[in-house]
Amino acid sequence: MPKTNAIILLLLSLAGRMFAQDLPCDKNATKETVNLYKNLKRSAQKGYLFGHQDDLAYGVGWKYEKGRSDVKDVVNDYPGIYGWEIGGIEYDRPVDLDSVPFDKMKGFIEDAYNRGGIITISWHLHNPFNGKTAWSTDQGSVASILPGAEKNALFKTWLDKVAAFLLSLKGKNGEAVPVLFRPFHELTGNWFWWGRTACTPDEFKQLWRFTINYLQKEKGVHNLLYVYNTSGDFTTANEFLERYPGDDVADVLSMDAYQTGDPSKDDSFVKHTNSNLQIIGALAKEKNKISAFAETGYEAVPYAQWWTNTLTKAIGDNKIAYVLVWRNHGLMKENGRMHYYAPYKGQVSADDFMNFYKMKNTLFEKDAKKEKLYNN
Numbered sequence: 557m558p559k560t561n562a563i564i565l566l567l568l569s570l571a572g573r574m575f576a577q578d579l580p581c582d583k584n585a586t587k588e589t590v591n592l593y594k595n596l597k598r599s600a601q602k603g604y605l606f607g608h609q610d611d612l613a614y615g616v617g618w619k620y621e622k623g624r625s626d627v628k629d630v631v632n633d634y635p636g637i638y639g640w641e642i643g644g645i646e647y648d649r650p651v652d653l654d655s656v657p658f659d660k661m662k663g664f665i666e667d668a669y670n671r672g673g674i675i676t677i678s679w680h681l682h683n684p685f686n687g688k689t690a691w692s693t694d695q696g697s698v699a700s701i702l703p704g705a706e707k708n709a710l711f712k713t714w715l716d717k718v719a720a721f722l723l724s725l726k727g728k729n730g731e732a733v734p735v736l737f738r739p740f741h742e743l744t745g746n747w748f749w750w751g752r753t754a755c756t757p758d759e760f761k762q763l764w765r766f767t768i769n770y771l772q773k774e775k776g777v778h779n780l781l782y783v784y785n786t787s788g789d790f791t792t793a794n795e796f797l798e799r800y801p802g803d804d805v806a807d808v809l810s811m812d813a814y815q816t817g818d819p820s821k822d823d824s825f826v827k828h829t830n831s832n833l834q835i836i837g838a839l840a841k842e843k844n845k846i847s848a849f850a851e852t853g854y855e856a857v858p859y860a861q862w863w864t865n866t867l868t869k870a871i872g873d874n875k876i877a878y879v880l881v882w883r884n885h886g887l888m889k890e891n892g893r894m895h896y897y898a899p900y901k902g903q904v905s906a907d908d909f910m911n912f913y914k915m916k917n918t919l920f921e922k923d924a925k926k927e928k929l930y931n932n
Contacts, residue, residue, distance in 0.1 A: 573727030578844065580807045581768075584778045588727075588930045589734040591882050592674070593781055593807060595929040596877040603917030604871065605674060605848075605924060607637030608878030608898045612664040613656045616886040616900045620660065626884050626900040627920075631913040634921035637736075637878045638668050639851075643680035643690065645721055646714035654883065658721065659706055665725055669733045672925030675725075676736035676850070676880065678781070679718065682713050683749045690748050698763050712770065719775035732779035734930065739767060742777035742812050743799055745787040757799045764801040781807040783860060785850045790829065793835050808846040808877070809836050815854035819866040829870035837874050846877045851883040853897030857905040863912035 579585070581592040599605070608627050611634070613619070615626035628634050640661055643653035651657050680690040684707045685697040701711040725733035743760060746753040750760060771777040784806040790796045800806070811832055815825045833849060840847035849871065854862050866899050871879060884896035899906040912918055919927070 559571055574724045577736050580781055580822040581804050582772055582778055582780065583774070586732050586734065586779050589779050589781060591930050591932055592734045593846070595927060596608065599919065599927050600846070600875045600877040600930065603923075604876045604920045605636030605878035607674075607676065607878050608635040609639035609641070609880065609883040610654060610656060611635050611638055611898075612668065613660065614886075615884045616894075616896050624667075628733055629900050629901045630906050631920065632910055634668070634671070634673060635915065636921050636924040637674040637676060637880060638665070640665060640675065640882050641680060642677055642718065642721060643682075645717050645926045646681050648717065661798070661810070662721075665733060666727065668723075670728050671921060672929070674736065674924060674929060675733060676738060676879070678738045678741050681714065684714065685749070693747065693749050693754045695754060695770045697749040698759045702759065703766060704731045704761050715767065715770050716775065719771055722777055722779065723775075725779070734779050734781065736783050736808060737780040738783040740764065741850070742787040743785065744789060750800070759779045760799045761801040762890050765805055768805045772824060778877055781846075783808040783810055783850060784808045785812060787811065788832055790832065793839055796835055796839065802844050803845070804830050806845065810848040810850035811836060812851035814852055815862070815866065819854070819859050819862060826866060826870045830872045830874070833871060833874040833876060837876070847875065848877050849879040851880055851882060853860070856894045856896060857899055857903065860904050861908050862905050863908045868912065868915070
């Protein structure tokens, strides 16, 4: 073979491999899901989507007002990414663990998608080993639902219900809504039954792979990008990857971390978060994955400049696809504490949030729509 032809074939082979790698782990993913995967990588070079949990369902002092959002009340724009929770679906409950009706959630998801917004879903599933909540950390819980174990059949019925809900989400043209699916989140923490103190790394990897393979191969769910999500307690790449199930079953590398101390006196959140996002970003680049800050916040946001002087600095120059803050529950009757993570109109950090919104690298729904993240 002439040398020139050999070089051309080599270049074509390398290009083919590069193209093949720029696909989600589900090789049968829908067109819109593939586009979202590619476009989130692209948009991350410009900035990061801002997200909010349960944004359309309720806020501080209101619930189920059509078109309303605490974020929109402040900046006249919706979040770029919407977080939802399906804990409780495994027991056929009409509402999730935060009391959002599943039929309303479906409507909120489809409305946001049709406007160009992005959807992410977590699942605080009950413990199938003992029937208790996700926070019941009995040893043997994960082992009990692996293939061949006593609770595997039960777990599959739960996955059937999850699959049915995910497949029911449709766009205006009947297409399946792509979802960033975040099961078994904060997997390196010690507070869930799938966490590091309740199962071995190998058991967790088996659980993850079984779940993803079942959804794809047994239920035909192909509208998901899979989010590997640790807590923020790692300091090295090896720690972050200790329970990583493999490049063939994960699309997004992410962590959760919350502000606890007073940011005007303590910058540890900024330093630790920035360092961890650097680790995640390097791994995502190496593995050709998406990196994200999947969950964060500062309860009641009492520091007026938290958005531009803390969160922005914590993210720094890291090329994450999105950051999501937790829900705006409002007043908690059981303890009288205010529980919310995004500002509402008149809240002490609302003006700073507007400054955050105006930054070039923060992307909200209007930006997401312009980016056409579901299109080629």
